[in-house]
Every structure is written in C-alpha cells, then in structure tokens.
Amino acid sequence: MSEAHSLIIQDIKAKMGGRLTIMGHHYQNDRVIRHCDLRGDSLELARKVSGLKSEFIVFCGVTFMAETAAMLASDRQKVIQPSPDAGCVMSDMAPRALLDAVMRKLTTNGRRIIPLAYVNTAAAIKAVVAQYGGSVCTSANAETMLKWAMGQGDGVLFLPDANLGMNTANRLGIPESKWARLDISGMAKNVDSNALKDKNLLLWPGLCVVHKRFKPEQIDEIRQRDPDALVVVHPECHPNVVNKADAAGSTSLIINYVAQAPREAAIYIGTEISLVERLAKEYRNEKLVRPLFPSLCQNMAKTTEELLAATLQDLEGAEAVTVPKDVARMATVAIERMLDICS
Numbered sequence: 397m398s399e400a401h402s403l404i405i406q407d408i409k410a411k412m413g414g415r416l417t418i419m420g421h422h423y424q425n426d427r428v429i430r431h432c433d434l435r436g437d438s439l440e441l442a443r444k445v446s447g448l449k450s451e452f453i454v455f456c457g458v459t460f461m462a463e464t465a466a467m468l469a470s471d472r473q474k475v476i477q478p479s480p481d482a483g484c485v486m487s488d489m490a491p492r493a494l495l496d497a498v499m500r501k502l503t504t505n506g507r508r509i510i511p512l513a514y515v516n517t518a519a520a521i522k523a524v525v526a527q528y529g530g531s532v533c534t535s536a537n538a539e540t541m542l543k544w545a546m547g548q549g550d551g552v553l554f555l556p557d558a559n560l561g562m563n564t565a566n567r568l569g570i571p572e573s574k575w576a577r578l579d580i581s582g583m584a585k586n587v588d589s590n591a592l593k594d595k596n597l598l599l600w601p602g603l604c605v606v607h608k609r610f611k612p613e614q615i616d617e618i619r620q621r622d623p624d625a626l627v628v629v630h631p632e633c634h635p636n637v638v639n640k641a642d643a644a645g646s647t648s649l650i651i652n653y654v655a656q657a658p659r660e661a662a663i664y665i666g667t668e669i670s671l672v673e674r675l676a677k678e679y680r681n682e683k684l685v686r687p688l689f690p691s692l693c694q695n696m697a698k699t700t701e702e703l704l705a706a707t708l709q710d711l712e713g714a715e716a717v718t719v720p721k722d723v724a725r726m727a728t729v730a731i732e733r734m735l736d737i738c739s
C-alpha cells in the first residue's frame with residue numbers, strides 16, 4: 397500500500413509542477429522526506445520560504461514550523477500541514493499568558509530584560525518577544541542571537557529550552573554565576589526581580605523530551621568500548637552530555653559532521669532517530685553511524701506518507717495554516733529581526 401501512496405504523491409507532484417512545494421524537516425522519516433523538494437533545519441526552512449513562488453506549500457514538520465512558514469509566505473500562498481495535530485512538547489511548555497506574567501515580574505524594577513525565544517515556540521510567543529524588543533533564534537544561530545540580545549538591555553530571558561540556553565552561554569563564556577533558572581510555577585508567583593538583579597541570563601525551565609533521553613553515561617560507555625569513536629549531539633541535550641561530546645550543533649551541523657568524518661569512523665549521534673537512521677543508511681559503506689540512544693519524536697512521526705498523499709489529493713480543500721493577523725505581524729518582526737541579524 398505504501399508504494400501506492402508514493403505513486404500518488406509522485407503523480408500529483410508531476411502534475412502540479414511549480415505550483416507545489418513540499419518542505420520537510422530533517423526529523424521526518426525517510427518515506428516522507430524522499431518526497432520533499434526542500435529539506436532542512438528550522439533556520440534553513442524559514443529562509444527558503446520567502447523565495448518560494450509556488451501557490452501551495454505543504455509543510456512536513458511540527459506546528460510551530462508550519463506557523464513560521466505561513467507567516468513568511470505571501471498572501472496568495474497556502475501553507476498546509478499534513479498533520480495539524482503535530483505539536484511540540486517543548487513549545488507547549490511556554491504558553492503566552494505565562495510569558496506575559498513572567499515578563500511583567502522581571503521588569504517591575506525597571507530592568508530592561510530582552511526575551512530571546514527559541515524558534516520552537518508558538519507564534520503568539522514570538523509576538524510577545526517582539527513587543528519587548530527581543531527576537532528568536534534557532535540551534536544554528538543561538539550564539540549570534542544570544543550575543544546580540546545581551547547587548548540590547550540589562551539581561552536576557554532565554555526560552556523555552558534551558559539546555560540550549562546553558563549550552564550557548566557556555567560557548568559564549570557567560571559564567572554560571574550570572575545565570576538563574578526561573579521558578580515559573582503558579583503563574584510566576586515566585587519570580588522576584590530584585591532577587592535576580594545580579595543575574596543577566598534568565599532561563600525558562602523548558603526542555604525537549606526527545607533530547608532529554610541522552611545521558612553522559614551513554615557517552616562514557618561508548619568511549620570505554622571504542623576510545624576512537626566520535627560523538628556529536630544536538631544542543632537541546634543537557635550540558636553534561638554536550639560537554640562530553642566531540643561536537644554539538646544543529647541538525648545541519650550534525651549532517652556536515654558526519655559527511656566530514658574520516659572514512660571508517662564510528663560516529664554516535666545524540667538527536668532524533670529518523671535523522672540518525674537516514675545518515676546510517678547514507679554512509680553504510682563508508683562509516684559506522686549509530687544513535688547514542690534511539691529517541692523518536694512522536695510529533696514529527698505523525699506525518700506519514702499516507703497522510704501526505706491524502707493531503708496532496710485535496711490541496712484546495714485542505715485547511716490552511718493561519719496565524720491571527722495581529723499575532724503574525726508582531727511575530728514576523730521577531731523572525732525578521734533574526735534573519736536580518738544572521739544574514
């Protein structure tokens with residue numbers, strides 16, 4: 397049956413030609429990604445949307461990515477997410493009302509706190525961030541963006557991924573004594589701006605459940621077995637994991653790392669399993685590529701080839717990804733600020 401789905405997709409793509417673009421994040425499974433005209437990490441995909449001319453953009457990924465695509469697309473383009481229920485657990489950890497409450501608390505003593513949101517957040521969060529003079533970042537440009545945000549005010553609120561915030565701070569040499577992990581429970585009732593006045597990096601306590609599964613002990617065990625093995629991980633992993641790895645970076649960095657590793661190298665990867673399996677297959681005759689631990693993103697996995705075929709069969713009837721105009725206007729300010737800074 398899956399070959400039938402594949403044939404349907406190929407057939408529709410051939411008939412639609414330039415009217416259709418299928419985009420896919422690196423964490424999509426092989427059966428889906430093989431049909432994508434464009435693939436990439438969040439930053440690469442966001443950059444590519446603006447240059448597209450096609451009438452339909454089918455986005456294989458999770459909701460915050462499809463929202464970003466919808467905001468960057470023109471009014472005459474329709475962005476469709478084959479699996480509209482594919483959210484992101486990390487993104488859900490930063491609801492808008494809570495961010496409003498935290499920002500109010502953090503700025504009561506007149507400090508200018510710049511919110512810097514990981515792109516893995518809802519459009520509504522990006523809009524709030526823009527209102528406070530902040531921006532967004534991806535794992536590929538977190539260093540540039542954190543450095544920029546640090547120069548804009550008295551401190552930065554990094555959200556929602558505390559691990560990415562800590563790993564980026566380590567790279568920039570921001571001492572741990574300047575960080576504070578916020579207690580945002582009870583609608584931020586414990587956030588005390590005066591108690592935080594010596595801290596200039598405030599961390600929202602969110603994380604990615606997929607990258608939480610990687611542990612330093614897994615790297616120890618590999619090193620014991622094979623001291624020459626290389627380990628590369630995503631910066632959504634805890635700093636204790638990142639610090640033990642040979643390299644850390646975005647999915648694009650991981651892909652390049654594997655490409656550039658010497659022939660016959662053994663490379664262990666700490667990121668979502670679909671990408672690791674794809675790299676293992678691609679390099680099977682040259683290098684040994686293995687997961688540090690097999691960790692699947694259930695939301696990314698919701699987009700199947702069957703669903704993609706069904707979506708393409710009813711492009712006109714499919715629901716478009718939309719973001720309320722006022723939210724989109726402000727969220728786009730945050731995204732474009734990032735694209736400008738990183739151009």
Ligand code: SF4
Nearest residue numbers: 484485486604606693
């Ligand atoms: S891998 Fe983590 S951050 Fe990415 S979509 Fe899945 S839960 Fe969200």
